[in-house]
Amino acid sequence: MDAPERGALMLVRLVGALFVVATILALGLYWAECAFAKPPVPVATLPCLEKLIPAVIGFLILLRAKSIAEWLSDQFDG
Numbered sequence: 001m002d003a004p005e006r007g008a009l010m011l012v013r014l015v016g017a018l019f020v021v022a023t024i025l026a027l028g029l030y031w032a033e034c035a036f037a038k039p040p041v042p043v044a045t046l047p048c049l050e051k052l053i054p055a056v057i058g059f060l061i062l063l064r065a066k067s068i069a070e071w072l073s074d075q076f077d078g
Contacts (some may be wrong), residue, residue: 009069019058
């Protein structure tokens, strides 16, 4: 694996990890909104599932990182 492919792989992994981290932050913010409301509101399932969609995308990106990085480096080579 040469330098451009390693750079593309690092970029793809970073994007996947950022999706997961952003989801964790969004879920934490939603929990805080529910917990510190006056009176406290129970955490609903549907909003949590909606907020988990970017994490699923991030994990898919992380699982397919090598193939995405190869595709990305091929796009920039040609």
